[in-house]
Amino acid sequence: MKTFNTKFIASTLLAFALVLPALAQEHKDKHVKLEGEGKCAKCALNEAEKCQNAIEVKGKDGKTITYYLADNELSKGFHKNLCKGPKAVKAEGTVKEVNGKRELTVTKLELAKE
Numbered sequence: 001m002k003t004f005n006t007k008f009i010a011s012t013l014l015a016f017a018l019v020l021p022a023l024a025q026e027h028k029d030k031h032v033k034l035e036g037e038g039k040c041a042k043c044a045l046n047e048a049e050k051c052q053n054a055i056e057v058k059g060k061d062g063k064t065i066t067y068y069l070a071d072n073e074l075s076k077g078f079h080k081n082l083c084k085g086p087k088a089v090k091a092e093g094t095v096k097e098v099n100g101k102r103e104l105t106v107t108k109l110e111l112a113k114e
Helices: 002-026 073-081
Strands: 030-040 053-058 064-069 087-098 101-111
Touching: 030 073, 030 101, 053 073, 064 087, 073 101
Parallel strands: 064 101
Antiparallel strands: 030 053, 030 087, 053 064, 087 101
16 A cells, blocks of 8 residues: 555656646746837826836737836836837837736837937
8 A cells, every 4th residue: 555655646746747847838928029119008008097118019910019018127217218208119028918918027128229
């Protein structure tokens, strides 16, 4: 009986060891580079209760995709560029879905050169 329990526990642990890395990969944030129109989600898009940066990008199908920027120091410092009006921007960071919306945590954010 002890041998059966030991084998069962060992095989169960092995199964978890093989499955967990695959699940972690599936939920990993996706790194992206975006070019689009930076806007204030409150002032320009009327979609937020307080000022928040957002970037609208045209998808391959021509539809607009909105990325809401996570509230980090880079995004906060950049907001003065977007709150008075839309600007062309380039951004880089990781995207994840939060409450059904795309949230971009920027690691690089700049005005696009015209």
